[in-house]
Amino acid sequence: MKALITGCAGFIGSNLTDYLLINDFEVVGIDCFTDYYPRRLKESNLTDALGNQNFTFIEKDLLKINRYPEEVDYVFHLAAQAGVRASWGDNFHIYTKNNIEATQRLLNFYKDIEIQKFVYSSSSSVYGDVNLPMNEESILKPVSPYGVSKLAGEHLSYLYWKNYNVPTVSLRYFSVYGPRQRPDMAINKFSRAIFEGNEINVYGDGKQTRDFTYVDDVVKANISAAESEFTGEIFNIGGGNRINVSELINNLEYITGKKVVVNYIEKQRGDVKNTLADVEKVKNLLKWSPKVEIKDGLTNYIDWLKK
Numbered sequence: 001m002k003a004l005i006t007g008c009a010g011f012i013g014s015n016l017t018d019y020l021l022i023n024d025f026e027v028v029g030i031d032c033f034t035d036y037y038p039r040r041l042k043e044s045n046l047t048d049a050l051g052n053q054n055f056t057f058i059e060k061d062l063l064k065i066n067r068y069p070e071e072v073d074y075v076f077h078l079a080a081q082a083g084v085r086a087s088w089g090d091n092f093h094i095y096t097k098n099n100i101e102a103t104q105r106l107l108n109f110y111k112d113i114e115i116q117k118f119v120y121s122s123s124s125s126v127y128g129d130v131n132l133p134m135n136e137e138s139i140l141k142p143v144s145p146y147g148v149s150k151l152a153g154e155h156l157s158y159l160y161w162k163n164y165n166v167p168t169v170s171l172r173y174f175s176v177y178g179p180r181q182r183p184d185m186a187i188n189k190f191s192r193a194i195f196e197g198n199e200i201n202v203y204g205d206g207k208q209t210r211d212f213t214y215v216d217d218v219v220k221a222n223i224s225a226a227e228s229e230f231t232g233e234i235f236n237i238g239g240g241n242r243i244n245v246s247e248l249i250n251n252l253e254y255i256t257g258k259k260v261v262v263n264y265i266e267k268q269r270g271d272v273k274n275t276l277a278d279v280e281k282v283k284n285l286l287k288w289s290p291k292v293e294i295k296d297g298l299t300n301y302i303d304w305l306k307k
Ligand code: NAD
Pocket: 006, 007, 008, 009, 010, 011, 012, 013, 030, 031, 032, 033, 034, 036, 042, 060, 061, 062, 063, 077, 078, 079, 080, 081, 082, 097, 098, 102, 121, 122, 123, 124, 150, 172, 173, 174, 175, 176, 177, 182
């Protein structure tokens, strides 16, 4: 089988790339190394893939490609401008371009090509501050410009399915962590601060909770979605590991055996208070459920970081 992975040099995209290559897929990856975080980190994410003869890398901006790869069975669309806090103000155009326009261009191209599945990487940010657990039927009221852009991509995926039969599925990931996690994300920032002997700044009172999801579980959810018979559907992908930020730091202190000073600073606009995924739908239809417990996932992550 052959897969296209957009955003293949990023955190989740590179983990998916490696997994598919190990499992004998042919993979075409597209990434333009946006400057949201250092290029060298993304290049190192691709080290194994670039040594694999089943991998073809296209270093290009999705918005500057006229014809995307045609001979593919699956499209995994992960390329995006991530980050809730950076999405305000003048930066929003980066989000509209990479998250909305790029998604529309891809969908519009694949409406004329026969593929088996188009898996769109959506986000729990589409929910906003709704009642827990967040359910695919919940009313969507994103509270960040990033969330709005991801929701637009999800709607585009749905309407290209509805009108043109593009076989789309959207997966709403909840706070993904694990090896190669983006440097702007909490677990990465906190772990590095602990190792470097720096203090940690926590936005808000530390009581905000997140349903943390290990990256291997997210990779497997993508494959379950691709191989399933379902199209036009949306699924929550949550790890079932809901803890608050202070508990997260305690876990990291325990695993590293180091203590850290924590400063509580002003809450950031766009951050939701709590997240928790209802995963009944994905369990029933895709037969996927999260496997990695937070303590094991954090231990793997810290081991990886040490190396
Ligand atoms: P990432 O920033 O590590 O990876 C995204 C990659 O896409 C980057 O390497 C970037 O260079 C590339 N890219 C962006 N715009 C591009 C364009 N126009 N053309 C070509 N390449 C482009 O982010 P990630 O954390 O791996 O996230 C992957 C996907 O998962 C994104 O769609 C994100 O919105 C979604 N998501 C992530 C999380 C999470 O917790 N990490 C949670 C919910 C949803």
